Amino acid sequence: MPTYDYFCETNSRTVEVSHKMSELLSTWGELCDKASIEPGDTPLDAPVKKLLSGPAVISGASRNEAPPCASGGCCPGGSCGLE
Incomplete structure (x- = not known):
């Protein structure tokens, strides 16, 4: 599920919460319920x-590197970069 940041002007707090893309929180109470905070x-x-x-950035791989092993293990010789 995507993560979003919400800001409350009343208390000047920013809270990060995960929810469906189609969902929109509009009140502090809804945000607190979703984030499980008081x-x-x-x-x-x-x-x-x-x-x-912005979108999340996943670093560590360039266009020239081989993708990680689909098996979840390491490629022989370490060519996938997993050790």
Whole structure:
């Protein structure tokens, strides 16, 4: 499931939470429920905004490197980079 950051202006907190792409959280109470955190003194109906974020970047492989082994093990000679 994708991860999103939401910001609450009422308490100036940013919370990261995972949910379906089709789901949108609009209140602090919804966000706290989804993130399994305590709401504290912030009203449950306080509005939250989903922040824009870029795609996750997975580093460690270049276009010239062989992909990791499909078997989950290491390639003979270590050509896959897994050890």
